[in-house]
Amino acid sequence: MINIISRRFFIEYFGIEILGMNGVLTSIISMLSLTESGIGIAIAQSLYVPLALNHKEEVNQIIVLFKKLYRIIAFAILVLGLLLMPFLGYLVHTELEIHFVMAAYVVLLFNISFSYLLACYQSLLIADQRKYCVNFVLMLFNVIVNSLQILITLKTKNYFLFLIIKLISDNIQNVVLYYTAKKRYPYLSMKKIGALPVQYKEKLRKNISGLLVANLSTYLIFGTDNLLLSLVCGTAVVGLYSNYVIIIRAVKNILSQIFQGMTASYGNFLALKTKSEAFELFENVYFLNFWISSFCFSALFVLLNPFIEIWIGNEYLLPSGTVFLLCWNFYSDTMRSSIELVRSAAGLYSPYPFFKYWSFLEAVLNLVLSLFLGSYLGVFGVFLGTSISSLISCYVMPWNVYKYVFDKTSVLFYHKYIVYQCICIISTVITYKLGNLVATYNIYAQFIVKMLLCCVMPNLIIYCVYRRRKEYRFIHESLSGKFRGRFMKLNHPNES
Structure with a gap:
C-alpha cells in the first residue's frame, strides 16, 4: 500500500x-x-x-x-x-x-x-x-x-x-x-x-553455467518490456505500463514469498524422503499454486482498470485487451511457481543442456515476436509476443523436472495444467460478466461490488469443483491444523 x-x-x-x-x-x-x-x-x-x-x-x-x-x-x-x-x-x-x-x-x-x-x-x-x-x-x-x-x-x-x-x-x-x-x-x-573440495566447485561451476543461460533468458522474456516499449512507443508509455506493473508486481511478490518460503523446506524434504513422497507433496503444492494464481488472475483482470481510475485518473488507463495480456502473462509466470520450487530445491540447473537450449530459444522468440508485433500492434503486440513465447517454458520446464526429479512422465502435469487453465478462464469470465452488470455511476461503489465478486466467485467455483479431491483435503487439513494450533496456544499459553 x-x-x-x-x-x-x-x-x-x-x-x-x-x-x-x-x-x-x-x-x-x-x-x-x-x-x-x-x-x-x-x-x-x-x-x-x-x-x-x-x-x-x-x-x-x-x-x-x-x-x-x-x-x-x-x-x-x-x-x-x-x-x-x-x-x-x-x-x-x-x-x-x-x-x-x-x-x-x-x-x-x-x-x-x-x-x-x-x-x-x-x-x-x-x-x-x-x-x-x-x-x-x-x-x-x-x-x-x-x-x-x-x-x-x-x-x-x-x-x-x-x-x-x-x-x-x-x-x-x-x-x-x-x-x-x-x-x-x-x-x-x-x-x-x-x-x-574440488568436486563441490566443479558442481557449482556447472550449475552457474546453466543458470547464466536461464537468467539471460528470463531477462529477455520479462525484463525487456520497458526497453521495447520505449523503442516502439516512447518513454511516456513505459510510465503508463509501470503503474500496472507496481500492482501486478506487488501481488507477484506475495506469491513469491509463499513459494520461496517453501523452497528450503522442500529441499530438506527431497534430501530425506523418497521420490514418491516428494511427488505427492508437489501435487498438493501445485494445486495450491493453481488456486492462488487463478484467484489473483481473476481479481487483477476485473479490478486493475477500476483501481487505476480511482488511484490516478482515467487518463492513465490501458485498453482492456492489453490489460488482459498483462494479467495472462502474470498467470503464466506464477503458475510455474510450484515447478520452479522443485527445480530450485533439487538444484536442477545445469546437468541437462536440453533445458538450457529451450530456455534460450524462448527468450530469443520473445524478443523477435515482441519487436515484430509491437511495430504493428503497439503496446498490445509487445505483450502478445511475451504471451506466445512463454508457452515454451510452460511445457519444457515440467518435462525437465518430472523426468530428472520425479522419474515420471510430464503428461500428468500437462493434463492438470490444461484443466486448471480452463477453470481459471471460466471463473474469470463469469466474474467479469457479473461485474459488468453492476449499474452505478459511483466508481467507488462499483469497485467495492466488483471486489466482493472477485473474492467470492473464483473461490466458490474452485471449491465446488475440487472439494472432494485429495489436494483440496490436504490444503484444508493443513490450514485447519495450523489455525487449531494457534488457537490452542492462545488458550493455553503456559503449555509447552
Whole structure:
C-alpha cells in the first residue's frame, strides 16, 4: 500500500515522462545484473544440506566463496554500467535532457552495485528457513524509505533526493541483515577454515553455467518490456505500463514469498524422503499454486482498470485487451511457481543442456515476436509476443523436472495444467460478466461490488469443483491444523 501511495505522489510531482525514464533505466541496470549469472541461487541451494546437518565449517566455506564472488560481481556491474553511459541516448527515447538521464542512471547503478557486497547473508538466512526474518526487515525498510520519499517529494520536489534516499536505505537494510546473520551464526567469524573440495566447485561451476543461460533468458522474456516499449512507443508509455506493473508486481511478490518460503523446506524434504513422497507433496503444492494464481488472475483482470481510475485518473488507463495480456502473462509466470520450487530445491540447473537450449530459444522468440508485433500492434503486440513465447517454458520446464526429479512422465502435469487453465478462464469470465452488470455511476461503489465478486466467485467455483479431491483435503487439513494450533496456544499459553 505504501508503494502505491508513493507512486501517486511521484506522478503528481515528477510526471509520467520521468516515471517512464526511471522504468527504462531500471531495465538497463537489470540487464547488467545478469553478471551475477545465478551465482546466488546456485550457492544458496548448496547450503540446504550442510545447514540441515549442522556442518558449520562447510557453511562457512560456502559463505567465504560467496563473498569473494559477489565482490567481483559488484565491481564488474559498476564498470560495465559506466562503460554503457555513452549509449543511453540510444536506449532511452525521451524528451528529457541527456545529462538528467545520466545522473539518475549513476545513482541507480551505484545502488545495485553496493547491494551485492553483503547479499550473501540474506541468502544464508533464507536457506536456513528464516525468510520470515528477512521479510520483516525488508518490509520495515520499505515503509521507512517510501515514507521518507513522500516527505522529500512534498518538501523539495527533487527527484535526485528521492533516488538517494533509496540508495542509503538499501545499504542500511543490508547492514542490518549482516548483523542479524552474524548474531545467528557466530561460527561465521571463524578465522581458519579449509578450502571447499574440488568436486563441490566443479558442481557449482556447472550449475552457474546453466543458470547464466536461464537468467539471460528470463531477462529477455520479462525484463525487456520497458526497453521495447520505449523503442516502439516512447518513454511516456513505459510510465503508463509501470503503474500496472507496481500492482501486478506487488501481488507477484506475495506469491513469491509463499513459494520461496517453501523452497528450503522442500529441499530438506527431497534430501530425506523418497521420490514418491516428494511427488505427492508437489501435487498438493501445485494445486495450491493453481488456486492462488487463478484467484489473483481473476481479481487483477476485473479490478486493475477500476483501481487505476480511482488511484490516478482515467487518463492513465490501458485498453482492456492489453490489460488482459498483462494479467495472462502474470498467470503464466506464477503458475510455474510450484515447478520452479522443485527445480530450485533439487538444484536442477545445469546437468541437462536440453533445458538450457529451450530456455534460450524462448527468450530469443520473445524478443523477435515482441519487436515484430509491437511495430504493428503497439503496446498490445509487445505483450502478445511475451504471451506466445512463454508457452515454451510452460511445457519444457515440467518435462525437465518430472523426468530428472520425479522419474515420471510430464503428461500428468500437462493434463492438470490444461484443466486448471480452463477453470481459471471460466471463473474469470463469469466474474467479469457479473461485474459488468453492476449499474452505478459511483466508481467507488462499483469497485467495492466488483471486489466482493472477485473474492467470492473464483473461490466458490474452485471449491465446488475440487472439494472432494485429495489436494483440496490436504490444503484444508493443513490450514485447519495450523489455525487449531494457534488457537490452542492462545488458550493455553503456559503449555509447552
